[in-house]
Amino acid sequence: MPEYDALIEDASAYEQVAFWGELSGLAPEAARDRAHEVLYFVGLDEARYRPVSGYSTGMRQRVKLAQALVHSPELIFLDEPTNGLDPDGRRRMLDLVLRVHAELGTGVILASHLLGDVERVADQLVILDQGQIKAAGSMAGLRKALARRVELRFLDPLDAAQEAALADLGIVLEARNGLYDLELREADSAGIFRWAESKGTTLIQVTPRHDRLDEVLIRALHPQTGA
Incomplete structure (x- = not known):
């Protein structure tokens, strides 16, 4: 499914989908029957x-x-399927994408710059930059592998020097009631405990914070920045 269409303006959806079915190898009668089925599936039966x-x-x-569905493929490629749609149209299209896999058993590869769309429908993610794969894996796995934001709790309150030394680990986003919310320079939990030992304090809890997909994307594309 391309991002931009090349539909024949004075032809009906039925004619165009049936024709595409024939181009995909279906016999004319089978293509017509299948056109009715898939147009009903996508909610265009009345139009x-x-x-x-x-x-x-x-x-x-x-x-x-x-x-894309008329010839019952095992896998479809969708390029920016929500391009140009309003919020309700985006929701309907993404619902259809989920149904394609759940009800038809068709695999879906979706290309999108809209991270909300990706989070809504994807279970596996590939991050590309200028044709190079920067990261790949499950959504949860990538979040864990690229996790940088943590909440730290220490046995005793940190003194001023220890608090200042937290900059060795990363950026302190928030400090409240003995809890420190940090953006780590490196995703290295063991390094946090080594730091605590070197500063003469006891770390009793490290809680990973949920990273937004845009944060995961930035870290995959720009690992050297620590952002």
């Missing part, structure tokens, strides 16, 4: 005979999804 020139952006995106 399927209308020319697409009168379709909204969301409807046009669903025509493209129907074209």
Whole structure:
């Protein structure tokens, strides 16, 4: 499913999806039957005979999804499927993406710059930069591997010198009631305990904080910054 469409404006969704089915190798009658099925699946059954020139952006995106599904592929590629959609249209499209996998058993590879969309539908993530893979794995696994934000609790209150020395570990985002919220320079929990021992204090708790996907992305693309 390409980001930008090349639909025939004066043809109906049904005609275009059936034609795409024939191009994909289906017999004409099978392509027509399958066009009805996938247009119903994407919610265009009542509008399927209308020319697409009168379709909204969301409807046009669903025509493209129907074209991608008409020949029952094992895997589909979706390039920016929510491009140009309003919030409700985005929600509907992402719901469809989830249903494609859950109900049809079709694998989905989705390319998107909208991290909210990725978080909503993806269970595996590949971060690319100029054609190079910077990180890959499950969403939870990448968050853990690239985790930098932690909350620290010490047995005794830190003195002024110890608090200042926390800068050795990273950036202190917040300090309250003996708890310290840090953005670590390196994802190294063992290093935190070594630091505590070297400063003559006892660390009793390290709690990883939930990283947003944009933070994971930045760390994967720019590991040297510690941001």
